[in-house]
Amino acid sequence: MDVKARIEDQLGSHDVLLYMKGTPDFPQCGFSGQTVAALKAVGKPFAYVNIFEDPEVREGLKEYSNWPTFPQLYVKGELIGGCDIVVEMYHSGELQQLLEQ
Numbered sequence: 001m002d003v004k005a006r007i008e009d010q011l012g013s014h015d016v017l018l019y020m021k022g023t024p025d026f027p028q029c030g031f032s033g034q035t036v037a038a039l040k041a042v043g044k045p046f047a048y049v050n051i052f053e054d055p056e057v058r059e060g061l062k063e064y065s066n067w068p069t070f071p072q073l074y075v076k077g078e079l080i081g082g083c084d085i086v087v088e089m090y091h092s093g094e095l096q097q098l099l100e101q
Contacts (some may be wrong), residue, residue: 003012003056003057003059003060003064004060004064005062006056007057007060007061007064008076008077009079010049010057010080012052012076012077012086014026014047015075015076016039016044016045016047016073016075016099017046017047017048017049017073017074018032018036018039018041018045018046018047018048018049018071018072018073018075019036019048019049019051019070019071019072019073019074020032020035020036020048020050020051020063020070021050021051021052021056021070021071023050023053024036024039024040025046028052029070029100030071031069031071031082031083032071032083034084034086034087035062035071035073035083035086036048036084038086038087038089038090039073039086041090042090042095042098042099044099051062051070052101058070063068066078066086067070067081067082068069069082070082071083071086073085073086075098075099
């Protein structure tokens with residue numbers, strides 16, 4: 001399966017999916033950690049992919065999403081954004097609304 005198909009399969013398998021550096025329990029960059037904290041604060045379940053464990057997805061996702069940095073949060077297959085956007089949405093209440101739909 002090519003990398004684009006793998007990404008689409010991952011996105012299709014989870015309503016809320018975070019591509020991040022590390023894991024929710026051990027984020028390997030501050031931005032991933034802040035994004036996880038915002039998601040945990042909302043209290044809705046989310047899946048994740050540790051991009052360090054899958055270099056092919058790490059590179060393929062940059063092209064797929066046209067977004068060069070990580071983390072990347074997807075909800076129902078749609079790119080929401082990275083750390084700054086997710087944290088901002090958390091503070092405004094938009095993240096909770098989005099995840100409750």
